[in-house]
Amino acid sequence: SQQGEEDPQALSIQEGENATMNCSYKTSINNLQWYRQNSGRGLVHLILIRSNEREKHSGRLRVTLDTSKKSSSLLITASRAADTASYFCATDRGSGGSNYKLTFGKGTLLTVNP
Amino acid sequence: EAGVAQSPRYKIIEKRQSVAFWCNPISGHATLYWYQQILGQGPKLLIQFQNNGVVDDSQLPKDRFSAERLKGVDSTLKIQPAKLEDSAVYLCASSLARLGTAAETQYFGPGTRLLVL
Numbered sequence: 001s002q003q004g005e006e007d008p009q010a011l012s013i014q015e016g017e018n019a020t021m022n023c024s025y026k027t028s029i030n031n032l033q034w035y036r037q038n039s040g041r042g043l044v045h046l047i048l049i050r051s052n053e054r055e056k057h058s059g060r061l062r063v064t065l066d067t068s069k070k071s072s073s074l075l076i077t078a079s080r081a082a083d084t085a086s087y088f089c090a091t092d093r094g095s096g097g098s099n100y101k102l103t104f105g106k107g108t109l110l111t112v113n114p
Numbered sequence: 115e116a117g118v119a120q121s122p123r124y125k126i127i128e129k130r131q132s133v134a135f136w137c138n139p140i141s142g143h144a145t146l147y148w149y150q151q152i153l154g155q156g157p158k159l160l161i162q163f164q165n166n167g168v169v170d171d172s173q174l175p176k177d178r179f180s181a182e183r184l185k186g187v188d189s190t191l192k193i194q195p196a197k198l199e200d201s202a203v204y205l206c207a208s209s210l211a212r213l214g215t216a217a218e219t220q221y222f223g224p225g226t227r228l229l230v231l
Contacts, residue, residue: 033219042118042222042225043157043207045219045221048218048219102220104156106156107155
């Protein structure tokens with residue numbers, strides 16, 4: 001079953017603009033990760049934020065996590081055409097000694113127009 | 115360092131035929147995952163190995179899917195017999211995660227795109 005749900009499903013912006021994608025989840029988590037997938041390729045890890053963190057930055061990426069609302073957002077600033085891809089959030093919600101694994105959402109398709 | 119390798123990249127078969135996919139994880143990664151990604155969806159975990167043992171195969175359709183990871187390195191995923199609904203991209207990933215620790219980062223291979231006719 002899908003734990004995370006991204007919003008919007010698709011987003012189209014102009015180069016140079018900022019892109020914001022949201023992710024909501026249902027159960028408590030240990031950490032939340034964002035991955036990017038270019039068309040026809042495998043997924044690439046972007047950033048990991050732990051449940052005790054509220055905000056994290058990596059280059060042009062900014063991720064926030066609100067555990068009270070069970071939601072996260074990914075902000076890409078000054079977007080480029082090369083940022084065109086699908087973006088997935090994935091939650092790690094291992095419970096009490098059992099194995100930990102990622103559960104992915106359906107993704108947001110971002111298109112950055114030159 | 116070399117990434118996760120998968121082969122073949124593409125495969126077209128007819129329903130009821132069998133097919134096998136191969137994955138070579140990043141050297142030293144104890145945990146290996148197989149995911150199924152249907153068009154327009156996120157990856158769905160099929161099976162997770164820790165070294166050569168199965169940790170989680172709760173979402174693996176065991177009547178037709180099987181996987182093994184001999185010697186705790188390479189892994190193969192087999193479908194026998196294939197159905198139309200098995201058309202998807204099969205992704206292999208590996209990580210340094212160990213039981214009892216957070217999943218941390220997973221490194222994905224390019225995937226095998228399967229089309230069942």
